[in-house]
Amino acid sequence: MLKFDSYPAKRLFMDPPEPAPASFSLHVDAGSSLAEVFIIDPSFNLVARGQGSLRAVLPKGEYLIKYRAGDNLKEEWVTLDADKTFNGWDAPLPPTAAPISERAGWSSADAGFAESLRHLPLSIVIRNPKGPPSASDVRVLDRDGNPIASLPEPPTDWMKGGGCNVIGFGGNVAGGGYLLAVYTTGLRPYTIPLWVAPNCSTQVLLEQKQLDPRVKSRIGPHLASASIFITKTGTTGDELKRLPQLTETAKSALSYDRPILPTQEEIDEALDGKYLCPMLGLLAGHLLRLGYEELKGKPEAGIAAFEVLEELKTVVTNLNRLMPGSPDVGALELAVAQTSQADFGVPPMLSHSWAILEQLGSAFIPIDSYADRIRTAVCATRPWLVFNKSAMVTRMTPRGKKAVSRKTPSIMPAALAQAIQQASREFLVKVNSDGSTSIKRK
C-alpha cells in the first residue's frame, strides 16, 4: 500500500519523444587517459562511453555526463543544443595521498618538501590534511624485518623535516626489498613491503587519519591508501608531468579490478627510453594482465588478447631491466609463463602480485623467508599488500641463518610447519607397523 495511493494520479510524458530536429557533436575530455566517461540519456540509456576522451554525435537534448577516475565519480547534466566541448579540468581526481594536482589540497610548501625528499632512494612523507601531523611511530625495516630507520628519530644520516601539514624522512639505502611498519596505540602493527630500484627513488606518501571508526583518538598514517611512486632519481615534477596522476588513477583502477589500460604512449614514457616512472609500468603490467584475462575468455577476441599478451611481455621485460629482483616483476614474469630470478623471499608490494604467487603454490617462496611467514597475516587490502606483523608465523631458523633457497622448492609452508610443531607438543603420533597412524594426547 503506497502512502499516496488515494490521490488521483496524472499521467505525463507517455508519448515517445519526437525525433530531435538536429544532432550535434559532443567532445568530453575526462582529464586523464585512465579516467572513464559515460554519456547517459534521460531514459537511462548509455549512449556513448570512452576512456580518456570521448567524441560523439548525438541528437539535440539533455545528457548526463558521468566521469569516473578509479573509485571517484562525478556527474553533471549538460544541454546539447550546439557542438560542445567539455574539458576535464573539473573531472574527478583519483583517490590520492599525493600532491598530484593543485586540487589535491596540498600547499605548495608541503608539496615542495615532499619533492625535496624524492631525490633520496627511499623516503616517507606523512600528511595530516586537517593540521600539523601528530607524532607517529613509523619504522623502515630491512628485508628480514630488522629496523633501520624510524620516526620520530631517524638515524643521523637520514634526512628528516616537515612543513605545515607534513612530516617526513628519507635515506640513502641500497636497492632491494624493505618493509614499512606503522605502530598505532591500540592497533596492530600494519606493514607494507617496498622495493627500491637502482637509479630510482621510492617515495611513500601517507595520509594521517582516524584508523579505528570506533575510537576517535586512534589517528595514524593509513597504509592501505598510500601513494607510492618509484621514479627515476633526479627527475623533476615538470619532467614527470602527468605521470603521477596517471599512476594514481592506475592504482585506483587496479584496486577495483577494472581493466582500464593506459595508452601505449604512456607505457612507453613510463618504461622505455626515459624510464621515468617504473611504478606506473608495474601497475600498467597488472592492468594489462587483467585485460588479457578478460579477453582470453572471449573466443572472438583472439587477436586482441594476443596483442595485449605481447604488450604485457614487453612491459615485463622492461620492468625486469628497471627493477631487477623485484618480486612484483617476478610475479608478472610467472604470470606470462616466463622463468624468474626475482627475490621471492621478500613480499611483493601489490596484492595482485601476491595473488599470483599464492595461486602458484609454495614453490617460489623460500621456506621460512619473510614472505613465507606473512601468509597468515595478509590483510584484505588493494592494491597494496598490507599485513599484520603480529599475526606472522615466527621464524623457525635462527636470525643470521639464511632461509632455504627457492631453488629447493618448499613442500611445506611455514604456517603448516608451525601448526604441526605446536600440535606435536600436545599429541603423540605413532606410526604402526601396518602403516596406519594413531594419535594420543600427551
Added chain:
Amino acid sequence: MIIFDACRDALNYAIDPGWADKPAASLRSGQVKVFSSFASKAGKKAKEVEFNGRWAGVLTQAFLTGAKGYAADANGVVYSSALRAFIFAAVKDRLGSDFEPEVDDGTDPNDSWALFHAPRRLPRIVVKPVKQLTGLAKFRKRGEQPGEIDLAAGVQVLEVPYGYYALTLPDGTEQTVIAVWEEKLVEV
C-alpha cells in the same frame, strides 16, 4: 541471473584468507547469458533502508521493482539493458551518487535480451508543497518540454515512464527527480 545483495567490504585490515584469481572459463561459457548484480563496488557496503515500513536491501528492492514492470517497455517486456540501467538509477536515487551497484547484463549494448514479461507500471512522483505553497513549478522529462504544476493545489501525484526528470520551482531552483520507484515523495 545472480543478485548479490551483500557487502563487499573486503578492503580492510581484516586478515584475508586469500582471494581467487580469475577462474578459467569453460569453452562453451560464451553460449550462456548471465545477468549479475552486486549491491556495491568491491570494498563498499550494501545498504538496507526502509521501504513502506519494512527494512530491505536496496539492490533487491530495485531488482524486484524493475522486474515487476516498472522497468518494462510499452509492450510489457523487461530487457536486460533496461533492467541494468534501472537498477543503477534506483540504487543511486535511494542512496546517493556515491553508491553505485555493479551490474553486468552480459551483453553488448545493442544486443539486449528479454528477461521478463510483465505489464508496464509507471513510477509515481508525489510533489508535496511544504515551503513553497504557491506559484507554478515546471516539471519536465530531461530534454522535453515542461508541464506546469500549480503548487497551490496541494499534493499532486504524477505517473511517468522511468527516467530522469527536472523540477523547476517558482524561484528558479532546479532539482533532478529520478522516476524509478513505485512512489517517490518530492517535498518542495
